[in-house]
Amino acid sequence: MTTPSGLPVDSYGQSLPLGLDKVFGAMNALGTLWILALMVLINLDVTGRNLFAAPVRGVTEMVSISIVGIVFLQLADTLRTGRFTRADVLLDKLKRQSPVLCDALQALFHSVGLVLMVVILLASWAPLAEAVRIREYVGAVGDFQLPVWPVRLITLLGLLATAVCFLLLAWLDLRRLFQRRSAS
Amino acid sequence: MSAVAIALSSLVLMLVLIYAGLHVAITLGLLSFIGVWLIRGDAGVAANLMAQAVSDSIASHIFGVVPLFVLTGFLVARADVGKDAFEVANQAFRRIRGGLGVATVAANAVFAAITGISIASAAVFSRVAVPQMLRFGYQPKFAVGVVAGSSVLGMLIPPSLLMILYGFLSEQSVGALFTAGIVPGLILALAFSLTILGMATFRPHMVYLNGQVQPVDDTDLMSVPRMLWLMWPIVALIGLVLGGIYAGFFTATEAGAVGALLALLIAIGRRKLSWRGFWEVLIETGHVTVAVSFLIICANIYTRMLAMSGTPQALVSWMAAAGLGVAAFLLVYVLLILLLGTIIDSSSIMLIVLPLMLPIAQQFELNLIWFGVITVVAVEVGLLTPPFGLSVYVIKSTLGNSVDISLGDIFRGTAPFTLTMLAVLALLVAFPSLSLVLLP
Numbered sequence: 001m002t003t004p005s006g007l008p009v010d011s012y013g014q015s016l017p018l019g020l021d022k023v024f025g026a027m028n029a030l031g032t033l034w035i036l037a038l039m040v041l042i043n044l045d046v047t048g049r050n051l052f053a054a055p056v057r058g059v060t061e062m063v064s065i066s067i068v069g070i071v072f073l074q075l076a077d078t079l080r081t082g083r084f085t086r087a088d089v090l091l092d093k094l095k096r097q098s099p100v101l102c103d104a105l106q107a108l109f110h111s112v113g114l115v116l117m118v119v120i121l122l123a124s125w126a127p128l129a130e131a132v133r134i135r136e137y138v139g140a141v142g143d144f145q146l147p148v149w150p151v152r153l154i155t156l157l158g159l160l161a162t163a164v165c166f167l168l169l170a171w172l173d174l175r176r177l178f179q180r181r182s183a184s
Numbered sequence: 185m186s187a188v189a190i191a192l193s194s195l196v197l198m199l200v201l202i203y204a205g206l207h208v209a210i211t212l213g214l215l216s217f218i219g220v221w222l223i224r225g226d227a228g229v230a231a232n233l234m235a236q237a238v239s240d241s242i243a244s245h246i247f248g249v250v251p252l253f254v255l256t257g258f259l260v261a262r263a264d265v266g267k268d269a270f271e272v273a274n275q276a277f278r279r280i281r282g283g284l285g286v287a288t289v290a291a292n293a294v295f296a297a298i299t300g301i302s303i304a305s306a307a308v309f310s311r312v313a314v315p316q317m318l319r320f321g322y323q324p325k326f327a328v329g330v331v332a333g334s335s336v337l338g339m340l341i342p343p344s345l346l347m348i349l350y351g352f353l354s355e356q357s358v359g360a361l362f363t364a365g366i367v368p369g370l371i372l373a374l375a376f377s378l379t380i381l382g383m384a385t386f387r388p389h390m391v392y393l394n395g396q397v398q399p400v401d402d403t404d405l406m407s408v409p410r411m412l413w414l415m416w417p418i419v420a421l422i423g424l425v426l427g428g429i430y431a432g433f434f435t436a437t438e439a440g441a442v443g444a445l446l447a448l449l450i451a452i453g454r455r456k457l458s459w460r461g462f463w464e465v466l467i468e469t470g471h472v473t474v475a476v477s478f479l480i481i482c483a484n485i486y487t488r489m490l491a492m493s494g495t496p497q498a499l500v501s502w503m504a505a506a507g508l509g510v511a512a513f514l515l516v517y518v519l520l521i522l523l524l525g526t527i528i529d530s531s532s533i534m535l536i537v538l539p540l541m542l543p544i545a546q547q548f549e550l551n552l553i554w555f556g557v558i559t560v561v562a563v564e565v566g567l568l569t570p571p572f573g574l575s576v577y578v579i580k581s582t583l584g585n586s587v588d589i590s591l592g593d594i595f596r597g598t599a600p601f602t603l604t605m606l607a608v609l610a611l612l613v614a615f616p617s618l619s620l621v622l623l624p
Contacts, residue, residue, distance in 0.1 A: 028467065028470060029467075031470055031474075032463075032466040032467060032469070032470050035251045035252070035255065035466065035469060035470065035473075036466065038248070038249075038251070038252065038441065039252055039255070039441050039444050039445055040445075041441075042249070042252070042438055042440075042441030042442075043441050043442060043445050045438075046433065046434045046438055046441070046442060050433050050434075060245045063245050063248035063249065064243050064244050064245045064247075064248050065243055066248060067242055067243065067244075067247055067248040067250070067251070067477070068239065068242060068243050070251065070470070070473070070474075071242065071473070071474050071477040071478065071481075074470045074471070074473075074474045075474055075478060077470075077471075078470070078471045078474040078475060078478075081471065083471040083472075083474075083475050084207040084208075084209065084210075084475060084478070085207065085208045085209065085475050085476075085479060085528070085529055085531075085532055086202075086205055086206065086207045086208055087202050087203055087205055087208070087527045087528050087572060088205065088572065089203065089205075089527060089571045089572060090203060090204055090205050091205040105204070105205065109205065109206045109207065109210070112206065112210060112214060113207065113210045116210055116213050116214055116217070119217065119231050119234065120213075120231070120234050120235055120238055122231065123228075123231035123232050123234060123235035124235040124238060124239070126232075126235075127235060127236075127239060152239065155238060155239060159238070
């Protein structure tokens with residue numbers, strides 16, 4: 001969707017500098033494959049324990065820890081494609097009546113998102129270091145154990161990607177705002 | 185400022201920011217961060233709480249299967265399972281006034297037993313049922329209204345994404361919640377059908393373009409074997425998934441994975457799924473899941489902030505001091521949900537309202553399974569109410585330019601069904617046994 005001036009109405013779904021949209025897309029694809037793997041894993045467990053009395057060990061633990069990895073792998077791409085939940089009522093009105101104000105508001109909102117991501121990112125370093133140091137794991141000793149740090153690391157990378165995405169979206173908003181003003 | 189005052193002003197600010205268009209998850213995260221900071225006087229504590237929410241709030245087995253329930257919904261939508269159900273229902277109800285409308289409701293009820301997301305229902309039936317109704321001289325407004333109204337069955341009749349979410353938040357059994365949704369779902373489907381019948385009988389202009397009941401076309405009927413051939417995948421899916429749960433082969437949460445695999449096999453077996461289509465479904469599944477999950481993460485710190493401020497307890501004692509009983513609480517609760525439903529989507533409403541309201545419901549010793557059914561139905565009304573009604577938006581974008589109907593007209597066409605839903609909601613509130621009858 002574009003406005004009469006030929007500029008897009010918002011920053012979603014566009015290519016980003018340094019091919020970062022491709023990077024986010026690749027992370028997203030990885031998360032997608034992970035979802036499929038979960039499906040296969042749970043079905044193997046259900047079939048195994050009902051038909052062959054041979055359950056797959058640790059599926060419960062893997063499912064509960066996987067969802068965190070999946071979400072953070074896909075967070076940046078979900079944001080980039082404009083799929084974060086929001087109320088569009090006011091923004092849609094502004095898009096028609098005052099596109100410049102809409103751009104400014106979007107830039108502000110994306111900056112707020114950036115700040116929040118950075119705060120969480122900074123606070124997430126310590127738990128990662130701790131998980132590595134004390135060899136934190138899920139599951140029970142002697143049965144099934146899964147280290148926690150890989151998922152913590154993915155979470156951190158996902159947060160970083162999302163923060164960068166917020167930054168770029170805000171930058172696109174501002175650039176469009178100035179292009180719009182110089183066009184009119 | 186006291187902790188309760190901080191929490192309450194954050195609630196007001198939240199409504200303002202959400203309306204302004206700040207992403208709902210960011211709003212929740214930001215205000216909770218500031219709230220905890222002010223209450224504890226320490227930004228570090230607030231940041232650590234948030235980091236903790238990120239790592240542990242969705243790390244649960246129940247929540248881990250959400251993407252699989254979403255995947256099942258999109259896969260069965262691709263497999264034309266809904267289209268087949270509609271064709272069979274269409275033939276079964278062809279002699280009734282407003283028959284195509286009733287057929288849409290019936291097909292939606294069947295489809296709802298496979299899918300747990302309403303947007304899948306809305307998308308499928310705007311593609312399948314709307315063109316058919318237009319061809320037979322129905323009002324466009326009515327056609328889209330029926331599709332929007334009956335799409336809510338998707339998340340009431342099990343499986344249901346909203347029930348999983350509620351079970352997760354309230355620590356109730358998802359299996360029990362699923363069971364509790366069956367009778368209310370059937371009542372709602374029946375009420376929709378009666379509404380259509382009533383409109384076709386007493387207000388035919390609302391249903392038909394020229395106000396006349398259309399002649400029945402009996403020339404091109406399906407044979408019974410053909411109908412069975414169309415129905416078997418649906419029957420097999422429902423039978424295996426629900427049967428498997430109640431026979432104890434797998435849990436209600438694992439059913440998401442079993443359903444997804446079966447839906448995948450059916451879609452492949454009927455040659456409805458290309459590699460490209462499958463990939464699109466997977467990407468879409470990821471985006472829907474992530475949007476909900478990120479909301480949950482941010483709502484989790486908001487819940488902690490509310491608990492820290494003591495607001496739920498303050499509200500309980502305030503309600504007791506004002507002499508408000510259960511009835512008043514339920515009224516306020518439902519009204520609040522309906523109000524929020526006009527601007528935000530279903531899962532956001534639950535995540536915003538439940539942390540505040542569940543402690544009060546527990547205080548009143550309400551049955552939390554029944555409370556869940558009430559919550560889901562009330563939340564789902566929000567799918568249909570302007571200015572933001574998700575089902576209506578999905579229908580509009582699915583129809584695209586193929587049918588010339590404005591967003592406003594879709595909302596107007598949906599209004600009779602919204603009112604029907606409110607009536608059923610009142611019924612469910614008044615008679616808890618309707619929701620609890622199938623439970624042991």
